[in-house]
Amino acid sequence: MVNGYGLDESLQTIMGWGKYEASAYRVLVRYGPLEASDVVVRAEIPNGRVYDVLNQLYSQDAVIKQGVQPTKWDAQNPRKLIEPNQRKFEDMAVEAIEALEPAYDLNLESQSHPAWITTGIGDTSTKARELFERTESRLWILERTFWLSPQDREIIQSKAENGADVRILGWSGRPEVQELAEQMPAAKIREAEEVDTSFYLSDDGAVLINLNQGDTAMIFHDSSTAKIFTEHFKSLYNSASEVHPDA
Missing domain, CATH: 1.10.10.10 (Winged helix-like DNA-binding domain superfamily/Winged helix DNA-binding domain)
Incomplete structure (x- = not known):
């Protein structure tokens, strides 16, 4: 792209x-x-x-x-x-x-639902971290660029260890997929050959779409919007390959 x-x-x-x-x-x-x-x-x-x-x-x-x-x-x-x-x-x-x-x-879909836009890597990373921290039962991540910081990874691993359904689907062209499997063994990590965007789903109705490698994000709090992204994630995740930590 x-x-x-x-x-x-x-x-x-x-x-x-x-x-x-x-x-x-x-x-x-x-x-x-x-x-x-x-x-x-x-x-x-x-x-x-x-x-x-x-x-x-x-x-x-x-x-x-x-x-x-x-x-x-x-x-x-x-x-x-x-x-x-x-x-x-x-x-x-x-x-x-x-x-x-x-x-x-x-944009057409978002005009009828609550949505916010953040610009700048700092604002986007802050909002993403807030989303991770608020997670209680589900955190599904579709990630192309893997700009997640060490702090983000610690939070995500902690959520998985505490019983949250943490699934991460990454692009197989990035070496960071294997790194994530080693750093977050409690998470369910898979890789796919085609990942053309990044978004995060947290619990019911919260979606953060990461644009421009973290420079811009769109944030939704709407169950109907979340359902669209949930179904898209499922279709990609179910056909992806599992990634395990190196022995």
């Missing part, structure tokens, strides 16, 4: 946009309806340019306006926007759609 800046470059090539248009669209897909002032901060666009950028996207039907005073801007569906250019830029278009569409769908 491409990162934010790589995705911006793909959008510039596919859509013929400048860097500010690409950045603004990516941010609106990820965070949903935003005021222009929020786009300035999240997309790193000069304050004096933001309305020109948003109006340019609006003229191309890439974004829509919602309300007045304040006006909010929202992204159009990335698949419908990008697919007409797919033949010309097949590989980049597919990659961009796959990177953007899950965030877009997740």
